[in-house]
Amino acid sequence: MSDVWTTITVLAGAVSTLAIFSLLYRENPVYRFFEYLFIGLAAGYGLVLTWSDVLYTMWYIPVFQQGAWWWMLAFAAGLLYYTIYIRKLAWMSRLLIGTMMGLSAGAAFQQVATQYAPQIAASFRPLLPPTWLGVAVRGDSPNLTWQQLVNNWVVLAILVSVMAYFFFSFEHRSAVMRKTANLGRWMLMISFGAIFGQTVMARMALAVSRLWFLLVDQRGLAGPGG
Amino acid sequence: MLQDRTRHVLYLLLAAAIALPFFTGTVIPPTVGPEAKALYKAVEAVPNNKIVILSLEYEAGTLGENLPQTRALMNHLMKSGKRFAIMGFEPIGPVYGQIEADELAAKWHRPYGKYWVNWGYRTAYVQTLKAMAKDVAAAIRTDHRGVPLSKLPVMRGIHSPKDVGLVIDITPSTYYEAWMAFFTGPAKVKMAVAPTAVMVSDIFPYLDSGQMVGMLKGLAGAAQYEALVFGRTSRERGITWMTSVSMTHILIIALIILGNATEIITRRRKAVGGTA
Amino acid sequence: MEHCTLAVGILEALVSALILYKIASARRGRSLFIRRIPGLAAIDEAVGRATEMGRPILFSPGMDPLSIVTLQALAVAGYVARTAARYNTRLIVPVRDPAIYPIAEEILREAYAAEGRPELFDPEDIRFLSDRQFAYASGCVGIMNRERVAANFFFGYFYAESLILGEAGTQVGALQVAGTPATTQLPFFIVSCDYTIMAEEFYAATAYLTREPVLLGSLVGQDWAKVGLVVLIGVGAALATVLGPASSVLRLMLTQFGGG
């Protein structure tokens, strides 16, 4: 890229970054102008890539170059979305949306089996060392270390108490139930502390990449990765 | 509004904390965690007759975390000559993947089509993944420019999910769940994820159950992976930026403690004032 | 597993049957019990103390467009409106999606009428601020400062702007109660609000308030299914302990549930 265009692109990048950071000072028209510009650019590029990566490769080539005319039906079905703008025909858009949501709902039963069910299997963990009970121990499943034992107890206790916290269809009348549920809310605080800590790092990393672009390195991809 | 003066002072403090290491040039080498090490081993273990799928679902918003992750993983894949394919269920992820891969392909001499391919953006992720779980090549059909996969040497012998050695989802959102539910779970393919740090906590149950074989925890994960690929003292992007992130963390912890301390003091002074 | 294993098939069939049975009985009018979650008491207390200070209340129904979560948030708004109407306190509801406006108006008008104070309902207090995330958040901050609100309620789905809302409320010294299924935003609400209704409690709160049959039935069905799951895990852990990891019975159970 000759340097004229590089400088223009880098300048555009710097102006854009400062325009968005101006919100830190105060809500202002410059920030809003560049925010709307971003929405337009993102929408435009989404459109281009939807055509080039999906419609061109999976519809245009098969139908008009390979003669697979039947994919035209899928294209026509997709057009039903637009009937939402015509009051009388709007039910057709609900027919299409309903069919697509039906597909996802049907797939959800497989998701439960392949994503969530293994979590049940992972909860079947021994709570006592096998050797105590004279249980057979094979090569690939050696005796339990005390560390694994402690962890298995802690995991089971927290798992049951957090689930107890989210039982709603019976009163937490008994002391055991109330204490377990209360322990559950406390254990959730550890998870939320972890989420808080991770989120802080996530946001900071984004700010660091922006200041790096502004202060240090505008070369290469005029954007932040470079 | 909102005592602007204090707010602006706090903002300048953050900018200073970030920029300081840029100019002093100090870099604190990262300590490599278990999840990054596990992902490194998983990539090393991929046999040469299998392909790695890099699914890129990020856009401009989370480049600061997802781009260094992409770069670190691609450096490792190209350095060790592994075959890989880029794709994504969000439009602009594969575009960034193409830019990074083009630049690194020149550095490691891994030409497009021979060592790596870009399948591009795909819509309807549930239905596409279920079709891929039956036959990957038939479901994808062409690269992002419409070139049939059969014409690309990198895709030779790649048909069913059994030919996929590892799936790595680099994402700011929960697409990794759909990958597990409809592709790597059913077809028993190894899977790892490089999420933005916000989602790291949700993924630990899947590491524990073995459904995930590794993870890069946001930018820290990228820095740790760079240390594994290039050595702890290298000056790659992730490692350099993590020093600034360290400074911001010290600042945040200090401010939270300070904020609470000043409140306790003012409340006690008011209470004393009240009773006197 | 390419195809469903027997154990998971039975599990899903049982859970589905339980949920459908509970929905059917709820629709037939049988009253299903849901305990009153502590969060609702926190709402009453916040509205009560706001009326003592004689200053308005702000209720944000979240950032999502018209979705199930937003509809449930508006149900909570109706509950807050009834208490506010009783104490003659003004309730301001900023919305992010114009499509929410008519539904919010209908729910609040009904709430004020149910308390016999229809004249108190002012449509102007439901305000469309902006559909942009940060513009909506700074719009809410503006209302908090201008109207010197005494209490804030954040119910529905929130994203990164939860931080801005929580901070502004703390600065204004408002009482704040939040309720959201968005676990990534809960940490920020926990440290900036007085009480936080977390994850599934949000659905329980709205089922309790609306008594809507499908919502109530599916929640109670899920509850019993989770109790069953805890029992299953207990049995599994006991078997793993007694039989040991090498036993074929345990291996069968693990593979049946898609385990390692």
Added chain:
Amino acid sequence: MGAFITTPRHGIQLALFVLGSVLAFALAMAAMHALPTRYRRWITVLFTFVAGLFYLAEFVIPAGVGVPAGSSRATDNFLSKYLDPVGNASAIIFAVAVGMGILNLARVNGAPLLRGRPGWQNSLAFFAGLIAMTVVGLTRWHAMLGATTPAARRAVEAALVGRLYHLLFDGFYSNLGGTVFALLAFYIVSASYRAFRLRSREATLMMVTAFIVMLGNVPVGPTYLTGWIPEGHWFSFAKVEHVSDWIMSVPNMAAQRALIFGIMMGVIAMSLRVWLSLERGHFFGQED
């Protein structure tokens, strides 16, 4: 009959079949439209049910059922061969739907522009970005289509269309998008000092955990805070990165697993309500 449908057509025959299929589709929709309105809801409920039943049945029916022995794949049943066409058709349908999002944005931004209401400059910026990126993007894509060698591709990048694309994408888009989320770092800093109060013992437990996880994540923690503890020493469990790893992989993991089981039951309940159209029209707007 099957062969007649699935043989590719070319030239005039292709045009006839394409138009014919669209016409047939339109006629089918018109026929449904002519039915009394109360049947429409049943048609929608039926289509939703059949679509859900397809994926559910394909998953539940064991391998080999209804498939002659030794045919395509050992793990298929008689429905499995339709997974690929359903995948492709859905991809096309969703791609066509992308235009809806653009239409909504154009409608929302068109009003202020046409009536000159305040904020019309912002709508102008939106349309400028939309049109510029669409035109430049498509032109560059078309040029890249023809460029098969890396040299040809570099020529396109060096041409005007390549330069404009990089200005719009690398210059404006990447930087604007990247900076919006960077704002949050600044909001967290101000909230840390002015809003994050240890209001209760619960919030205190949360904040202590957050500090440990934060220090475990960044190099300064392990290196300086607990770097003096040698690895492998019995006391090495107290190294901040080990404490943080334990918090993440044991208590946090258990609590998240409990949340997952809640979500699992919620997914089953929600799927049933959508699949069997139990939602009383509340979510779908009005009952027709």
